[in-house]
Amino acid sequence: MRNYESTFSKLLLVLFSLACMAFFALPLLWLLTAPFTPMTTLSVEIPDNPTLDNFRTVFKNEFAIRALFRNNLIIAGGAMLSVAAVATLASYGLSRTRIVGRDILVYVLMLFSSVVGGTAAMVPLFLLAYHLKLIDTHVGVILVMTGGLLPAAIFMMRDFVDSIPRSYEEAALVCGAGPFRIFRDIAFPLVRPGVAVVAIWAFVNAWGAFLIPVVMLRSPENMPASVALYSFYSEAGTPVHTLVSAYAFLYGLPVLVLYLLVNWRFGFRFFGGIKS
Amino acid sequence: MAKIQLENITKKFGELTAVNDVSLEVSDGEFVALLGPSGCGKTTTLRLIAGLEVPNEGRILIGDKEVTKLPPRERDIAMVFQDYALYPHMTLLDNIGYPLKVRGVAKPDMTARVTEVATELQIGDLLERRPGQVSGGQQQRASVARALVHQAQVFLFDEPLSNLDAKLRLEARAFLKHLQQEVGVTAVYVTHDQAEAMALADRIAVMNYGRVMQLGHPLDVYRRPANTFVAAFIGSPPMNLLPCEVDINAGKILFEGDRVLDIASYRERWGGVLKNGRDITLGVRPENIAISSTEVPGSIPSRVYVIQPLGGEWLVVTQVGGELVSVRLFQDEAPELSENVWLKFDLDRTFLYDKNGDLLQ
Ligand SMILES: Nc1ncnc2c1ncn2[C@@H]1O[C@H](COP(=O)(O)OP(=O)(O)OP(=O)(O)O)[C@@H](O)[C@H]1O
Ligand SMILES: [Mg+2]
Numbered sequence: 212m213r214n215y216e217s218t219f220s221k222l223l224l225v226l227f228s229l230a231c232m233a234f235f236a237l238p239l240l241w242l243l244t245a246p247f248t249p250m251t252t253l254s255v256e257i258p259d260n261p262t263l264d265n266f267r268t269v270f271k272n273e274f275a276i277r278a279l280f281r282n283n284l285i286i287a288g289g290a291m292l293s294v295a296a297v298a299t300l301a302s303y304g305l306s307r308t309r310i311v312g313r314d315i316l317v318y319v320l321m322l323f324s325s326v327v328g329g330t331a332a333m334v335p336l337f338l339l340a341y342h343l344k345l346i347d348t349h350v351g352v353i354l355v356m357t358g359g360l361l362p363a364a365i366f367m368m369r370d371f372v373d374s375i376p377r378s379y380e381e382a383a384l385v386c387g388a389g390p391f392r393i394f395r396d397i398a399f400p401l402v403r404p405g406v407a408v409v410a411i412w413a414f415v416n417a418w419g420a421f422l423i424p425v426v427m428l429r430s431p432e433n434m435p436a437s438v439a440l441y442s443f444y445s446e447a448g449t450p451v452h453t454l455v456s457a458y459a460f461l462y463g464l465p466v467l468v469l470y471l472l473v474n475w476r477f478g479f480r481f482f483g484g485i486k487s
Numbered sequence: 488m489a490k491i492q493l494e495n496i497t498k499k500f501g502e503l504t505a506v507n508d509v510s511l512e513v514s515d516g517e518f519v520a521l522l523g524p525s526g527c528g529k530t531t532t533l534r535l536i537a538g539l540e541v542p543n544e545g546r547i548l549i550g551d552k553e554v555t556k557l558p559p560r561e562r563d564i565a566m567v568f569q570d571y572a573l574y575p576h577m578t579l580l581d582n583i584g585y586p587l588k589v590r591g592v593a594k595p596d597m598t599a600r601v602t603e604v605a606t607e608l609q610i611g612d613l614l615e616r617r618p619g620q621v622s623g624g625q626q627q628r629a630s631v632a633r634a635l636v637h638q639a640q641v642f643l644f645d646e647p648l649s650n651l652d653a654k655l656r657l658e659a660r661a662f663l664k665h666l667q668q669e670v671g672v673t674a675v676y677v678t679h680d681q682a683e684a685m686a687l688a689d690r691i692a693v694m695n696y697g698r699v700m701q702l703g704h705p706l707d708v709y710r711r712p713a714n715t716f717v718a719a720f721i722g723s724p725p726m727n728l729l730p731c732e733v734d735i736n737a738g739k740i741l742f743e744g745d746r747v748l749d750i751a752s753y754r755e756r757w758g759g760v761l762k763n764g765r766d767i768t769l770g771v772r773p774e775n776i777a778i779s780s781t782e783v784p785g786s787i788p789s790r791v792y793v794i795q796p797l798g799g800e801w802l803v804v805t806q807v808g809g810e811l812v813s814v815r816l817f818q819d820e821a822p823e824l825s826e827n828v829w830l831k832f833d834l835d836r837t838f839l840y841d842k843n844g845d846l847l848q
Contacts, residue, residue, distance in 0.1 A: 242670045248741070376570075376572070378570055378572035379572055379574055379575075380569055381539050381568070381572065382566075382568055382572035382573075382574070382633075383574075383585070384538075384539065384558070384559040384560065384588075385537055385539070385559045385564060385565065386565075386586040386589050386633070387559070387560040387561060387563070387586060387589045388560065388585075388586050388589045388592060392589065396574075396585075397574055400574075400576045401574075401576060
């Protein structure tokens with residue numbers, strides 16, 4: 212009886228998971244097929260005669276292409292570099308020094324980040340950027356994005372840094388190395404997988420950002436792809452499925468490539484050197 | 488090479504006193520072993536000398552320079568860590584050569600020197616591998632090589648051979664001994680292995696609860712333990728310790744169960760220091776007891792409990808009242824003993840300890 216029941220509940224669980232999977236997988240499948248279909252609808256169908264015409268049309272839209280291949284790269288790349296650099300140094304410092312109330316500091320930072328990065332702080336952030344003459348500049352967007360992403364990034368990085376035994380750095384100290392050299396030769400190479408994870412995470416976040424760029428930027432030629440996507444809407448305000456899907460396909464590609472690249476280059480391997 | 492001086496060093500971790508008022512002087516070219524049970528503060532003492540910890544009290548001098556608060560790189564030391572601490576992302580070549588790289592030695596010179604040291608330690612053909620790709624014993628030798636690769640003022644070893652099998656350990660030990668005699672390195676060497684300490688060290692410091700219980704030449708520490716802790720810690724099996732009462736005027740030692748040992752002829756030696764004869768502990772090593780099946784003068788009766796062969800020697804464990812007394816016999820064939828035997832202590836090598844456990848005389 213109990214066996215029967217547990218089989219039944221397992222079956223239910225599998226069915227439920229399948230339903231959930233279908234719910235999330237369908238849009239992705241659509242994104243894979245739609246761009247290559249001449250007359251796209253909202254249903255997933257394998258195209259009879261696949262075409263690249265949609266991409267040709269998209270590439271004729273200069274505004275959208277500049278948004279994607281210039282502005283988005285600048286914003287996401289800039290945010291990625293600044294978040295990764297600051298988070299690495301900050302978390303290393305936080306992990307390796309004895310500061311009273313260190314953990315509280317990190318949690319308070321976390322808490323504030325949801326405000327700084329969020330809608331609530333948009334007005335003061337806008338005013339701040341205005342007085343610093345950073346409105347309609349990519350630097351302004353990068354700074355605001357960095358501010359919003361940093362606390363969570365530091366939080367993530369600290370886990371990586373904390374998991375590196377201090378013995379390595381102590382061994383280097385005894386070998387005669389100074390603090391800067393130890394960071395460069397020992398600590399940084401060891402936390403590099405963590406840096407890669409945080410960098411990707413920051414890149415993806417900035418890549419998809421909509422609200423902050425739309426508020427901080429003025430001129431169309433500075434807008435990122437998330438805004439430019441709307442240039443593929445008809446005058447009546449409805450999306451042109453063929454072009455939107457083709458553009459979205461291009462929009463999603465770099466994130467995927469970056470992920471694969473970093474995973475291939477750094478992976479998450481870890482060679483031992485400490486007796487356990 | 489330089490001498491090391493620790494002056495009244497105390498190191499606390501919160502409530503816990505890991506090193507308690509330790510004074511130790513290691514002369515130029517001397518090899519001192521720190522021996523003691525787990526958690527007694529050996530590693531902490533090494534870390535204090537290395538500059539990885541700063542003492543709460545006391546001074547540390549290397550050469551004639553006070554280094555108490557200086558960072559490690561201003562002390563010119565080399566250290567082997569208990570957990571090896573080889574850099575996982577570097578090859579063994581880069582690991583071992585790191586102290587040279589930091590000092591700006593050119594790559595070809597570094598490679599030559601590393602190969603030389605690594606070959607001595609039999610890991611010369613593993614230099615292209617990373618620490619994760621070699622065995623524990625090989626990692627340990629790599630960390631020893633990293634310490635030896637450059638000529639430091641002071642060498643600190645934290646159980647550097649603990650993970651090697653018996654044969655490799657003997658070879659590595661011989662290599663270290665050779666190095667010590669050849670180069671005359673100043674070294675502090677932490678080990679659990681008494682035989683290793685005896686073999687390598689010029690002097691041994693036995694530690695317990697952060698204090699140095701005895702400091703001396705290995706044979707002195709073995710032959711004349713300064714207190715019952717050292718007596719029970721050094722030697723395998725360790726010294727027999729028997730509670731007793733001494734009546735110095737009558738020239739007698741009284742054990743449990745009315746056993747009496749005549750020490751009239753030793754009144755001279757012990758008389759001066761024995762005021763109160765109660766709560767005394769008698770210590771005698773298993774090899775300094777003669778055993779016989781018949782009563783001989785100056786012996787005490789006991790019962791055979793168990794006889795263990797130790798390969799070329801025998802360990803006879805006997806019972807004196809409630810206490811076990813081990814006797815070592817150096818002979819090939821199994822000892823033939825009746826159940827009741829008499830033990831005769833070599834009184835020249837028998838020691839009395841007061842109720843605090845300190846040696847009397
Ligand atoms: N960083 C630290 N913080 C708190 N307590 C510590 C720290 N380092 C060591 N201790 C404590 O100090 C005492 C001495 O430690 P130490 O590592 O010196 O022992 P040890 O003699 O090397 O032992 P073992 O033979 O097991 O290596 C131990 O009780 C240990 O728990
Ligand atoms: Mg230790």
